[in-house]
Amino acid sequence: MSLGVTILGATGTIGVNTLNVIQQHRSRYRIIALTANTSVDKLYEQCLEWSPRYAVMMDADAAEQLRQRLLPINPDIEVLSGVEGLKQVASADATDIVMAAIVGGAGLLPTLAAAEAGKQVLLANKESLVMSGQVFMDAVKRHNTRLLPIDSEHNAIFQCLHGQDKVAARKILLTASGGPFREHAAEDLHDVTPEQACAHPNWVMGRKISVDSATMMNKGLEVIEACWLFETTPDHIEVLIHPQSVIHSLVEYIDGSVLAQLGNPDMRTPIAYGLAWPERIDAGVQSLDLKTIAQLSFSQPDIARFPCLRLAYEAMLAGGTTTTILNAANEIAVAAFLQTRLKFTDIAKVIETTLANLSGRAASSLEIILEDDAKARDLAQEAILRLYSSSSPLLRTA
Numbered sequence: 454m455s456l457g458v459t460i461l462g463a464t465g466t467i468g469v470n471t472l473n474v475i476q477q478h479r480s481r482y483r484i485i486a487l488t489a490n491t492s493v494d495k496l497y498e499q500c501l502e503w504s505p506r507y508a509v510m511m512d513a514d515a516a517e518q519l520r521q522r523l524l525p526i527n528p529d530i531e532v533l534s535g536v537e538g539l540k541q542v543a544s545a546d547a548t549d550i551v552m553a554a555i556v557g558g559a560g561l562l563p564t565l566a567a568a569e570a571g572k573q574v575l576l577a578n579k580e581s582l583v584m585s586g587q588v589f590m591d592a593v594k595r596h597n598t599r600l601l602p603i604d605s606e607h608n609a610i611f612q613c614l615h616g617q618d619k620v621a622a623r624k625i626l627l628t629a630s631g632g633p634f635r636e637h638a639a640e641d642l643h644d645v646t647p648e649q650a651c652a653h654p655n656w657v658m659g660r661k662i663s664v665d666s667a668t669m670m671n672k673g674l675e676v677i678e679a680c681w682l683f684e685t686t687p688d689h690i691e692v693l694i695h696p697q698s699v700i701h702s703l704v705e706y707i708d709g710s711v712l713a714q715l716g717n718p719d720m721r722t723p724i725a726y727g728l729a730w731p732e733r734i735d736a737g738v739q740s741l742d743l744k745t746i747a748q749l750s751f752s753q754p755d756i757a758r759f760p761c762l763r764l765a766y767e768a769m770l771a772g773g774t775t776t777t778i779l780n781a782a783n784e785i786a787v788a789a790f791l792q793t794r795l796k797f798t799d800i801a802k803v804i805e806t807t808l809a810n811l812s813g814r815a816a817s818s819l820e821i822i823l824e825d826d827a828k829a830r831d832l833a834q835e836a837i838l839r840l841y842s843s844s845s846p847l848l849r850t851a
C-alpha cells in the first residue's frame with residue numbers, strides 16, 4: 454500500500470525537491486494534496502503531473518484561476534483556498550505524511566493541524582516551531598505525532614541522537630555555512646542588495662531563508678528550533694561556522710565521542726530520510742567525494758557582525774512569546790529588505806527595536822501567540838517607518 458503525501462508549499466524549493474524524491478519512488482507514495490500561495494502556473498503544472506486529490510491556493514483569486522484551468526482537463530481535482538483549505542488537506546484522512554514547507558508564520562496553522570491529526574510531519578517550516586514551541590510540541594505529544602526534522606542540521610542531529618543514550622549527550626554542535634557575507638567587513642554590509650543576499654554559496658533556497666542565512670538569523674532560528682525538537686537549552690548548543698556545508702551537525706557525548714552526519718549539501722537527503730523513516734531510500738544524491746573536497750574548516754561565528762544570532766539566543770533565553778516576536782519582526786524586516794525598503798544592516802535594528810517595544814509573555818495558548826505575532830508585525834512596520842524619518846526616535850517613549 455502506498456503512503457498518501459500532502460505537500461504544503463509544493464511550489465517552493467523544498468516542495469519541488471520533495472516531488473523530485475517521490476518521483477524516484479512512485480510506487481511507494483501517492484500525492485494527496487499540493488498547495489501554494491499565488492503561483493498558479495507552477496501548481497497547475499504540478500497538478501497535471503501528479504493528479505492530486507486536492508490542490509490548495511492560499512489566495513482566493515489564484516484558487517479560482519486554478520479551478521477554471523483544471524476543470525476541463527482534470528475535474529476530479531478539488532481546488533480549495535485559504536487557511537481552512539490548507540488545514541483540511543493537512544489533516545485529510547487519506548494523508549499519511551505532511552511535508553510542512555510553507556515559508557514563514559503562514560505555515561503555523563496548517564502544520565499544527567497536521568500535528569493535531571497525528572500525521573507523520575516532516576518539518577521544514579522552522580518558523581512555526583519558533584513561533585509556538587511549547588504549544589506545538591504539546592500537540593505533538595498529545596497526538597502521538599511522529600515529527601521528523603527536515604532542516605538539514607536538525608535532521609543530522611536527529612540521526613546522531615537516534616538509538617543513543619540521550620541523557621549522555623553533552624552538547625549539540627550546529628554547523629553554519631556563514632552565508633554569502635561570511636568574509637565581508639562590517640562596513641561592507643550596509644549596501645548589500647537582495648540579489649547578493651540571495652546568492653547562497655552552497656544551497657539553492659527560497660528568498661526569505663536566503664536572507665536569513667545572510668544575516669545568520671537562520672542559525673538563530675535553528676538554535677530555537679533545536680531547543681524544542683531535542684528538549685534542550687541554548688547553553689547546550691554551540692554554533693560552528695563550517696563553510697563547506699558537508700558536516701550538517703554533530704552531537705558530543707559525555708565519553709568524548711562526537712557523532713556527525715555528513716553529505717553533499719542537497720536537501721533531498723533529509724527529505725528522503727523523513728519520507729522513508731525508519732528505512733532509507735535512494736534520494737538521487739551524488740556520493741560524497743571527500744578526496745575532492747579535501748578540507749573541512751571550522752571557526753566561531755562573529756556575533757558583532759551578525760547580531761541576529763545574538764538576538765535569537767537572547768529571545769530563547771527570555772522564553773514565552775519572545776521568540777514569536779523575534780520571528781514576526783524578522784519576517785517583516787526581511788520582506789522590507791527584499792523590497793529594498795530597508796538596508797541589510799537595519800534588519801537586526803528593526804528586530805531589536807520590536808523586542809524592546811513589546812515584552813514577551815507566557816506562550817500558554819495559540820491565541821496569545823497569534824496576538825503577539827500580529828502586534829510584533831505592526832510594531833516592526835512602525836520601526837521601519839521611524840528608522841528613516843530622522844525626527845522620530847526608534848524606541849517608543851509611551
Ligand code: NDP
Pocket residue numbers: 461462463464465466467468488489490491492493511553554555556557559577578579580603604605656657658659660661662720
Ligand atoms: P520558498 O519560498 O521556495 O517556498 C515557499 C512555499 O510556501 C511556496 O510553495 C509558496 O507558494 C508557499 N507560501 C508562501 N507564502 C505562503 C502563504 N502566505 N500561505 C501559504 N503558502 C505560502 O521557500 P523554501 O522552500 O526555501 O522554504 C520553505 C520552508 O522550509 C521555510 O520555512 C524554510 O525556512 C524551510 N527550509 C528551507 C530550506 C531550503 O533549503 N530551501 C532548508 C531548511 C529549511 P508560492 O510559490 O505561491 O509563493
Ligand code: MG
Pocket residue numbers: 604605606675
Ligand atoms: Mg538549516
